[in-house]
Amino acid sequence: MRTHREIHLEGRMTLEEAGIADSRSDAWLLMEYVTGMTRASYFLRETEEMPKDQAAVYREMIQRRAQHIPLQHITHEAWFYGLKFYVDRHVLIPRQDTEVLVEEVLLEAGKMQAGSRFRILDMCTGSGCILLALLSVMKEAEGTGVDLSAEALAVAGRNSRELGIPAVWKRSDLFSDISGMYDIIVSNPPYIESHVIDSLMEEVRDHEPRMALDGTEDGLYFYRRISREAGEYLRPGGVLAFEIGYDQGGPVRLMLENAGYEETRVVKDLAGLDRVVLGRKKQEEHHV
Numbered sequence: 640m641r642t643h644r645e646i647h648l649e650g651r652m653t654l655e656e657a658g659i660a661d662s663r664s665d666a667w668l669l670m671e672y673v674t675g676m677t678r679a680s681y682f683l684r685e686t687e688e689m690p691k692d693q694a695a696v697y698r699e700m701i702q703r704r705a706q707h708i709p710l711q712h713i714t715h716e717a718w719f720y721g722l723k724f725y726v727d728r729h730v731l732i733p734r735q736d737t738e739v740l741v742e743e744v745l746l747e748a749g750k751m752q753a754g755s756r757f758r759i760l761d762m763c764t765g766s767g768c769i770l771l772a773l774l775s776v777m778k779e780a781e782g783t784g785v786d787l788s789a790e791a792l793a794v795a796g797r798n799s800r801e802l803g804i805p806a807v808w809k810r811s812d813l814f815s816d817i818s819g820m821y822d823i824i825v826s827n828p829p830y831i832e833s834h835v836i837d838s839l840m841e842e843v844r845d846h847e848p849r850m851a852l853d854g855t856e857d858g859l860y861f862y863r864r865i866s867r868e869a870g871e872y873l874r875p876g877g878v879l880a881f882e883i884g885y886d887q888g889g890p891v892r893l894m895l896e897n898a899g900y901e902e903t904r905v906v907k908d909l910a911g912l913d914r915v916v917l918g919r920k921k922q923e924e925h926h927v
Contacts, residue, residue, distance in 0.1 A: 717733050745773065757822045821874065827881070867898060876922050
């Protein structure tokens, strides 16, 4: 039998030798996941023998991480906006940068008069993290999440149930099967240029769904379609908001302006990179 400390160090060394960039933190997070120990309790018990069953699970998870399988796909857990989401290989892992999109949409919603209840449409919803984060704050709002992937929608539905946040999940090729009007349309669509995907880190390239990454030749295909079509489903004064790649702020903002949106702006993330573009649909003109 070996101690918690010995097996933890063994795991860290395995990940370092495999070239895992976050080997130290990942080895600890897997230890925490398997044992349920906090850092404080670990330091009190690190010289105790680790139970055989826990040691076996930990080593198996370490070996999977050493193969560059994302940590979140091993634990099936990802935290986003203070909420725990189930994730698997059918959805993108929620990123902290995307929380900027949630914050900006909430800011815009606070300026809007949407009658008795907001209606939100999340296009390319994936795990449902954006929509469910919004609904966790906008408790009276109605939300619909749309994706072409049935597997992704199953993940989103599971998250909706486990978080106790109701939403509608609909399979559709963007707006092809959508009806009704919405106050907010939000999207984190595929935006990576096709030729760039093979150069991404192994965890992303080989283990996250390509259809959720590939924005076609110039990375802007989905922005063009959504910007062009969203107006038919957005109420006057409603907001269209996108997450974007760091170099896409200018082109996507121009798309919104060309589509007739007002008050367009580009918002940076905490690293100072362009992350969100949004605009407001023009109010209807009233003639006397």
